[in-house]
Amino acid sequence: MRKLLSDFFADHPYIRVVGTARNGMDAIKKIQMLKPDIVTMDIEMPLMNGLEALKIIMKDHPLPVIMLSSATQSGAKSTFEAMDAGAVDFIPKPSGAISLDLKDIKSDIIRIVENAATVHVSKLTKKREPIDEKINISKNLLGDQKTVKPLNDSNVKTQMITSSTQKSWHTNAKKIVLIGTSTGGPRALQEVIPYLPQDMKAPVIIVQHMPMGFTKSLANRLDQLSKIRVKEAEQGDILQNGVAYIAPGGYHLRLRKVAKTYAIELDNVEPPNGGHRPSVDIMFDSVSQFNDLDKIAVIMTGMGSDGTKGLQALKRNGNVKAIAESANTSVVYGMPKAAYATGLVDEVADLHDISKIIMKYLT
Missing domain, CATH: 3.40.50.2300 (Response regulator)
Structure with a gap:
């Protein structure tokens, strides 16, 4: 060897x-x-x-x-x-x-x-202070979880960016959170997903570049740490608020509409996109076709530019807030940098602030 x-x-x-x-x-x-x-x-x-x-x-x-x-x-x-x-x-x-x-x-x-x-x-x-108990996550960060209070923007260190494509943000519209990440992603996800409250009013879809056999373990690990439920996505899963779905290694993940709900479609036949299967671009592009969903798109640490073309597709259709992890905390500042270069990113944030910004747009 x-x-x-x-x-x-x-x-x-x-x-x-x-x-x-x-x-x-x-x-x-x-x-x-x-x-x-x-x-x-x-x-x-x-x-x-x-x-x-x-x-x-x-x-x-x-x-x-x-x-x-x-x-x-x-x-x-x-x-x-x-x-x-x-x-x-x-x-x-x-x-x-x-x-x-x-x-x-x-x-x-x-x-x-x-x-x-x-x-x-x-x-x-660098790691955030460990979470002592799952039950305290939403209370520590967001106040009592039954009456989640709006976040104080002054507590979130971000770079606000004015985008020419920005549309009005409807607080009562259906929303979905989309996360794409690669190298350094498992650690980064542990700094975001466990800090989301159980009663969040949106599902979360995650594409982490990872081979078959590992994404299920990642989902189980995050589920143990998190207030929300985290699972490896399965064919036909109906999206539910307060649940995070991780695309399985070796499969592209797309959405299809089923009546008034959305279901997950998995595909291991289409070749890797830019060397990746699952691909952030393919997931973003699939969700972009549903104008009745407001999207919060997050691109975190990783090599390359996966997610950039998908972000452009998202911004062409409907309401989208795009968040890119900052160079300060990205293990590899590739994917977030490529997204930022499009001019379509609304906020650039350090890793430990991303969960707060997601909730700012959901509450």
Whole structure:
């Protein structure tokens, strides 16, 4: 495995492999000695596993770490624990613990490592104070949840932007919250979704770039942390207020109207869009056709520009408020930057303010 990964970068123009380690203990020693810019590390290792080593690395020698993980239930759980501990991204192994067919995902591995080279380590270690109890979330942030009070805008540090396409915002219209994110997204979602109140008057649809086998674990993890319900989207799900639906890895997510309600359509036949399936652009574009819904579109951390074309489609139809995560908190300021460049973003906000802004437009 170490030889395979090293060979992938033998001819790379600017990435050089400076060393390999047999286990977590060896990794910590080599990092102290070699001072690398990026580390790839398997979760499953002898003597000291990757998760234990990662916690020491992020405490003593913080740097971008990419985890290799098996796409199993326990592997997915360990992956999210690693991302909580500061890992920047992960690579799912194609065929279990010993994946000698890593060459099948060589291009993905190289891309992920290249992305990690752009990450600021400080953004991997900043976290909001933990939530003690789910029951207190909406009370702490939004007042008594039965009578949610409007937020004081002075408490939300954002950049307000006047958009030429901005239309009147109807407080009583049906609304939907749309979120797109990629690298750094699981950690970012944990800073937004748990701070939404149970009685929010809108459903939430989330597209997180993530392969099959991991989105269900992400949904379960967010559900445990959140006041609202969070689930992996299923074919035919009818949207309900106060429920967040995460597009499953390997499937595009669209909406279709069913009488006065909306149902989820999943598609694993259409090819990836811009290398992504699910795609934020495809989800945004699908929802843009429903003019009777006011949309709150949120684009957070991630490499590339997925979501930008979809945002343009949303803004052409109906009422839309667009929020982009700021460069201050984005692990990778790619997707939010591309969205901002369109001139269609209404507010640019640090991560910890995004839930407040969403609720400002819902209340």
